[in-house]
Amino acid sequence: MMIKIISVGNKSTDAMTSLIAEYEKRLPSSVRIEWQFLKHGVSADVSTSKQQESENILRVLLPNSLVILLDETGKQLDNTGLSHLLFKSNRDITIIVGGAHGVTDEVKQKADRIISLSSLVLPHQIVRLVLIEQIYRSYAIHTNHPYHHL
Numbered sequence: 677m678m679i680k681i682i683s684v685g686n687k688s689t690d691a692m693t694s695l696i697a698e699y700e701k702r703l704p705s706s707v708r709i710e711w712q713f714l715k716h717g718v719s720a721d722v723s724t725s726k727q728q729e730s731e732n733i734l735r736v737l738l739p740n741s742l743v744i745l746l747d748e749t750g751k752q753l754d755n756t757g758l759s760h761l762l763f764k765s766n767r768d769i770t771i772i773v774g775g776a777h778g779v780t781d782e783v784k785q786k787a788d789r790i791i792s793l794s795s796l797v798l799p800h801q802i803v804r805l806v807l808i809e810q811i812y813r814s815y816a817i818h819t820n821h822p823y824h825h826l
Contacts, residue, residue, distance in 0.1 A: 678708045678768045679811060680738055684729050684775040685800045687713050692801045699808040703815060709808070712736055722777050730780040733772055737786065741768040745787035746803065747778065752792050759814035761789060773803055 688696060700709050714732045717725025737743060742765045753761065762769060772783065784790060793806055816823035 677706065677763075677766075678710060678738075679762070680710045680712060680741070680768070680770045681773065681804075681807065682712050682714060682733055682736060682770060683773040683800060683804060684714050684716060684733070685773075688801055688804055692805060695805055696808050699812045702812050707811075707815060709811070711804075716775060726775060726777045727780060729775040730783045733774070733779065733783055734786065738768055738770045741770040742789075743770045743772065743787045745772045745774070745779065745784060745790045746793060746807070747774065747784070747790050748792055748795070748797065750790035750792040752795070755810075755813055755817060758791075758810060759817040761791075762811065762814045763818040771807065773800060773807070 687693075703709065714729065714736070717728035719725045719728065742761075744761070772779070772787070774783070793803060793810070798806065813823065815821075
């Protein structure tokens, strides 16, 4: 299975990349993580910038994958719910982390699920770390590994 994470914004800092890599190493080779970083929109106009970012997202979506959009207005899942969503689908997964101003309705319509990691607003660097940790935690739940309760 492949989990492709599309994230609008700059690549992670070296320190954050190191932390993210720790969780990626814990996943088995059967769960491949692919990060794709897309540039911020270049317009000073928020609406135009969001449109540019969304068009770039739509261009790189994996065909036939389960598309999950992270959005502050999305449904919050518990750990078991996220584990089921990620590891019971038997499909490759695309997770979208949109830009600071969100995504267009067209991207939202392409999403199979819209979820929220938190009702708090978090910087993209932190979202990436939390996301990869939650993917690993979801895998641990799926395989009955004790990590979830450590």
